[in-house]
Amino acid sequence: MKILHIFKTEPNDEVKKLVEIMSEGEEAKTFELYKENVNYEELIDLVFECDKVISWW
DSSP: OEEEEEESSOOOHHHHHHHHHHHTTSEEEEEETTSSSOOHHHHHHHHHHOSEEEEEO
16 A cells, blocks of 8 residues: 655644654555655656555644
8 A cells, every 4th residue: 555644833742753653564655745845746646646645734
């Protein structure tokens, strides 16, 4: 299963650990909305490419 984790803000250590646990044994990618010059076309492609999308505040 392909999982996409989308971060609106920079993740803290707790969130990083949760992402690690949830992604164990799966193909996981991350997308960081909080960085400058976000490529939204890439985000759309990733959303359709992955089986599961998880948004983190």
